[in-house]
Amino acid sequence: MNMTARRDTFQKAVCAHWQCPPEEFRDRVLAHCYHRHARPFLGLIKRLFRSSTTLDYDLIDMVGRTDEARELRREYDLFRHDHRPQGLLRGVFRCRVSGKALMRLAHTVWRTEAAQPTVPQPAEVDGARQYAATGF
Numbered sequence: 001m002n003m004t005a006r007r008d009t010f011q012k013a014v015c016a017h018w019q020c021p022p023e024e025f026r027d028r029v030l031a032h033c034y035h036r037h038a039r040p041f042l043g044l045i046k047r048l049f050r051s052s053t054t055l056d057y058d059l060i061d062m063v064g065r066t067d068e069a070r071e072l073r074r075e076y077d078l079f080r081h082d083h084r085p086q087g088l089l090r091g092v093f094r095c096r097v098s099g100k101a102l103m104r105l106a107h108t109v110w111r112t113e114a115a116q117p118t119v120p121q122p123a124e125v126d127g128a129r130q131y132a133a134t135g136f
Contacts, residue, residue: 010072011064013109029060033101035094045095052089056097059083063102072106 008016011025020028030053034042046053059079066072076099089095 007067007110007113009065009067010106010109013113014064014105017109017112025064026057026060029064029102029105030056030097033097033105035096035098035101038093038095041095045089049089052095055083055090059097063106069103069106069110073103076102 007013011022014020014029015022015025018028031039031042034056038045042053059076062075062079063072066075080099085091085094085096
């Protein structure tokens with residue numbers, strides 16, 4: 001077992017968990033992690049207030065490249081520090097990605113990834129495959 005192997009990025013883990021292509025990652029995370037009370041209005045907000053969801057997509061892109069929960073949380077905190085929720089939509093009505101929902105999703109997909117059994121990979125020896133686990 002390779003102890004130095006890193007887990008998948010958040011984007012890869014989410015796409016594997018939801019069995020979706022990478023092109024759908026941003027929209028799916030946005031819909032899943034948007035504050036619950038604002039989800040019914042997400043389509044309208046995306047059409048009328050594009051700059052509001054552009055910030056959310058920027059955040060999703062940033063955290064999509066992380067490969068551990070602590071790093072994801074750090075990126076989220078940096079983003080929130082640089083982009084304080086202001087204005088009527090993002091500040092007052094909280095029409096934005098929820099940090100708690102984002103962290104819950106990260107823990108879910110990485111926990112699922114860690115729980116998947118690993119299949120022993122064949123080792124190449126002089127061009128012939130040997131399976132140490134099966135004795136062949």
